[in-house]
Amino acid sequence: MSAPAVSERVLPTLNVDGSRNWIRPKPAIGPWWRRRRIVAYLLMVVFFAIPQITVRGLPAVLLDIPRRQFTILGTTFIPTDTLLLMLLLGSCLIAIFLFSALFGRVWCGWACPQTVYMEFLFRPFERLLEGGRSGSALLDRDRKRFHPRRLLKYAVYLVLSLFLAHTFLAYFVGVRALEQWVRLSPYQHPTPFIVMAVTTTLIFLDFAWFREQTCLIACPYGRWQSALLDSQSTIVAYDFTRGEPRMRGMANRAAGAGDCIECGACVLTCPTGIDIRDGLQMECIHCTQCMDACDAIMAKVGQPTGLIRYASRDTLAGRPKQLLRPRVVVYPAAFTLFFGGFLFALETREAADITILRSGSVPFMLEADSSVTNQVRVKIANRSRTDHRYVIMVLGVDGGRVIAPESPLAVPAGAQRTTSVFVVLPRSAFPDGQHNITVHITDGDDFTGDFPFNLLGPSGRNGATP
Ligand code: SF4
Numbered sequence: 001m002s003a004p005a006v007s008e009r010v011l012p013t014l015n016v017d018g019s020r021n022w023i024r025p026k027p028a029i030g031p032w033w034r035r036r037r038i039v040a041y042l043l044m045v046v047f048f049a050i051p052q053i054t055v056r057g058l059p060a061v062l063l064d065i066p067r068r069q070f071t072i073l074g075t076t077f078i079p080t081d082t083l084l085l086m087l088l089l090g091s092c093l094i095a096i097f098l099f100s101a102l103f104g105r106v107w108c109g110w111a112c113p114q115t116v117y118m119e120f121l122f123r124p125f126e127r128l129l130e131g132g133r134s135g136s137a138l139l140d141r142d143r144k145r146f147h148p149r150r151l152l153k154y155a156v157y158l159v160l161s162l163f164l165a166h167t168f169l170a171y172f173v174g175v176r177a178l179e180q181w182v183r184l185s186p187y188q189h190p191t192p193f194i195v196m197a198v199t200t201t202l203i204f205l206d207f208a209w210f211r212e213q214t215c216l217i218a219c220p221y222g223r224w225q226s227a228l229l230d231s232q233s234t235i236v237a238y239d240f241t242r243g244e245p246r247m248r249g250m251a252n253r254a255a256g257a258g259d260c261i262e263c264g265a266c267v268l269t270c271p272t273g274i275d276i277r278d279g280l281q282m283e284c285i286h287c288t289q290c291m292d293a294c295d296a297i298m299a300k301v302g303q304p305t306g307l308i309r310y311a312s313r314d315t316l317a318g319r320p321k322q323l324l325r326p327r328v329v330v331y332p333a334a335f336t337l338f339f340g341g342f343l344f345a346l347e348t349r350e351a352a353d354i355t356i357l358r359s360g361s362v363p364f365m366l367e368a369d370s371s372v373t374n375q376v377r378v379k380i381a382n383r384s385r386t387d388h389r390y391v392i393m394v395l396g397v398d399g400g401r402v403i404a405p406e407s408p409l410a411v412p413a414g415a416q417r418t419t420s421v422f423v424v425l426p427r428s429a430f431p432d433g434q435h436n437i438t439v440h441i442t443d444g445d446d447f448t449g450d451f452p453f454n455l456l457g458p459s460g461r462n463g464a465t466p
């Protein structure tokens with residue numbers, strides 16, 4: 001059955017009949033590619049090194065999701081640090097907005113792990129093992145999924161995926177836990193084994209099968225592009241004025257023909273399979289491959305390079321560069337506000353976070369001797385880098401007594417614990433059904449704090465029990 005005739009543009013990774021169009025870009029080895037390769041290998045080293053680095057005795061980055069603790073550059077954020085985390089995330093988001101407004105999608109082309117690993121780790125192995133672009137295309141055409149060369153490629157991909165999965169998970173569990181995971185048998189440690197197997201499989205499928213579709217379909221950043229960029233943003237752009245009207249080849253060029261010789265090198269090298277000459281597109285990851293490809297062609301035909309280059313849409317249209325424009329003013333101002341707020345909150349935050357809670361079951365208990373017992377729950381989060389023992393005292397209990405079975409309460413650095421304190425008071429201490437106390441907590445070193453709290457009891461007038 002023949003494919004239906006369609007006029008709409010489909011994704012570059014799809015044929016019009018819906019089948020997969022495998023993109024096998026031809027590498028254009030030029031100055032931009034060499035610069036990107038240096039950046040890519042540096043980033044890979046940084047990615048592998050970060051989990052091994054410690055700052056002030058703590059991991060440089062540890063995102064402990066089960067314990068809801070995030071350690072970044074020697075500072076641990078606990079669940080009650082919501083404001084700090086919100087300010088930090090807000091700062092990152094604004095920084096992305098600012099960076100995109102100034103330099104377009106430079107992150108996608110130069111630093112995104114998907115691009116870095118695909119273009120400088122997985123794809124080079126593919127070319128090596130499958131006999132280059134034409135070798136891969138031959139295997140695609142003949143549907144030779146189980147050809148030895150392709151199977152060998154998948155075996156190498158699997159090893160790379162295993163390595164990446166281990167490094168990736170080290171950010172979440174730490175290198176020590178990871179070492180244990182690796183040493184113990186899957187029977188002794190089934191959950192970590194399953195986590196590792198699933199992560200490896202996902203990474204393998206991403207680079208072996210899903211590939212550039214991650215950028216085209218799954219990643220939201222490309223879709224934000226139209227909102228994040230303006231006509232002054234620097235992008236990888238084709239110079240229409242110079243290139244059009246394009247004319248194939250160099251022989252018999254008509255007068256007035258543009259510099260584009262329709263060689264197709266820019267399309268052939270594009271890892272997302274698009275034609276940069278169609279203008280700014282969501283699929284363009286600004287990888288600069290078409291710049292290198294076109295520059296090489298221009299050099300060959302004796303034309304100046306830069307037909308495809310880093311430029312803004314305004315520059316290409318002959319309009320002047322505007323250094324001051326709304327988003328270049330608003331974004332830095334917002335970033336200063338958020339990041340300044342984050343640094344201030346970080347510097348002024350207490351060494352411990354205390355939460356005083358009422359008992360979850362009954363507000364108070366009326367004893368046989370008419371005294372009233374309140375259970376007060378005290379949650380202490382130790383934000384410091386050393387273990388502490390917190391002494392819990394209750395002030396304002398004249399004529400009563402306090403039972404604090406776990407005072408002092410030992411809380412390791414970065415951890416949080418909850419204990420109960422029982423306050424027993426005569427019924428007469430609750431003339432309005434309430435009695436104010438102060439919970440005094442100190443570690444005798446970094447932290448001392450007083451926390452007012454309101455105990456409940458039977459109403460003085462009617463003596464109603466709960
Ligand atoms: S590589 Fe340059 S000359 Fe060749 S088709 Fe692309 S834009 Fe035109």
Ligand code: SF4
Pocket residue numbers: 236266269270271272273274275276283284285286287288289290291
């Ligand atoms: S159009 Fe050029 S810059 Fe954009 S993804 Fe393709 S090769 Fe990279």
